[in-house]
Amino acid sequence: MEEPDFLTSSTIAFIGLGLMGGSLALALRGKCKKIVGIDPDPASRIYALEQNIIDQASDDPDKILPQANIVILAAPVSAIIQWINQLPAHHPGEAIVIDLGSTKREILQAMNHLPSRFFPVGGHPVCGKEQISIRNADADIFNQASFIFSPLKRTPEKAKQIALQLAEAIGSIALWLNADEHDRIMAATSHAPYLLASGLALATSVDFGAYIGTGFHSTARLAATPSSMMIDVLKSNRDNVVPALELIRDQIDMQLSALKADDFNQLQAVLDRSKQRMNAFLHQPD
Numbered sequence: 001m002e003e004p005d006f007l008t009s010s011t012i013a014f015i016g017l018g019l020m021g022g023s024l025a026l027a028l029r030g031k032c033k034k035i036v037g038i039d040p041d042p043a044s045r046i047y048a049l050e051q052n053i054i055d056q057a058s059d060d061p062d063k064i065l066p067q068a069n070i071v072i073l074a075a076p077v078s079a080i081i082q083w084i085n086q087l088p089a090h091h092p093g094e095a096i097v098i099d100l101g102s103t104k105r106e107i108l109q110a111m112n113h114l115p116s117r118f119f120p121v122g123g124h125p126v127c128g129k130e131q132i133s134i135r136n137a138d139a140d141i142f143n144q145a146s147f148i149f150s151p152l153k154r155t156p157e158k159a160k161q162i163a164l165q166l167a168e169a170i171g172s173i174a175l176w177l178n179a180d181e182h183d184r185i186m187a188a189t190s191h192a193p194y195l196l197a198s199g200l201a202l203a204t205s206v207d208f209g210a211y212i213g214t215g216f217h218s219t220a221r222l223a224a225t226p227s228s229m230m231i232d233v234l235k236s237n238r239d240n241v242v243p244a245l246e247l248i249r250d251q252i253d254m255q256l257s258a259l260k261a262d263d264f265n266q267l268q269a270v271l272d273r274s275k276q277r278m279n280a281f282l283h284q285p286d
Helices: 019-027 042-050 061-067 077-090 105-111 157-169 179-202 206-211 214-224 227-236 238-260 264-282
Strands: 011-015 034-038 056-058 070-073 095-099 118-125 146-151 173-176
Touching: 011 019, 011 061, 019 034, 019 042, 034 061, 042 056, 056 061, 061 077, 070 077, 077 095, 077 105, 077 227, 095 105, 095 157, 105 118, 105 179, 118 157, 118 179, 146 157, 146 179, 157 173, 179 214, 179 227, 179 238, 227 238, 238 264
Parallel strands: 011 034, 011 070, 034 056, 070 095, 095 118, 146 173
Antiparallel strands: 118 146
């Protein structure tokens, strides 16, 4: 494998043709030799072919995987782990293996058991939409988005370089985190916010729908994410999500306590701190 032109000369196999797999396949069109895909849903396969998102599709891994130099696992966390365990039986040669899962520890543990002919790198593009179908695929979601990579001890330098090539090809910003740090950070920045949005949606009467504006929509939009996708994430990162959610609860309790005590000086101090924190997020150095 020669790294400099490896991506452009590669056949990339996507396992999973949903929003993320479809979007990444779209973003890689014209930047690799061939794109093929596996998905159990006939409608997703047909759409991917009709829209020229991929070149070949099947529900049979033996027809797809043997031709791939790069395998991208774009499925829920539990399905990714299942596919990692099955991969050696369906792919007889060497391949770079990259996942797109929202948690990393359990996935990397499974990757570590792959035969030495596979070169695994954990991956997580920090972007997406609430609608997970391939019909919502959008190559632009990766542009200027962070793409986190989590290498294993066994990951060779050439696999890391190919991961960087992939991120550059789609306009993403490559970042490196170990699996533990990734899952701890994502609990605070993604997984707990999903639960917070779900709580807000459930606490608001449907009768108020006509009066809901952009503030509510921007705060609660994550609640529209299908639970079938998020439940795997929450299961695999429960030990990090619980303390992250408790920290949010502590902040809400502080606001509630100030309101109940009619202490608006204290409440303003809390709100000022939150504004300062948000400004710090918005003005991160490049």
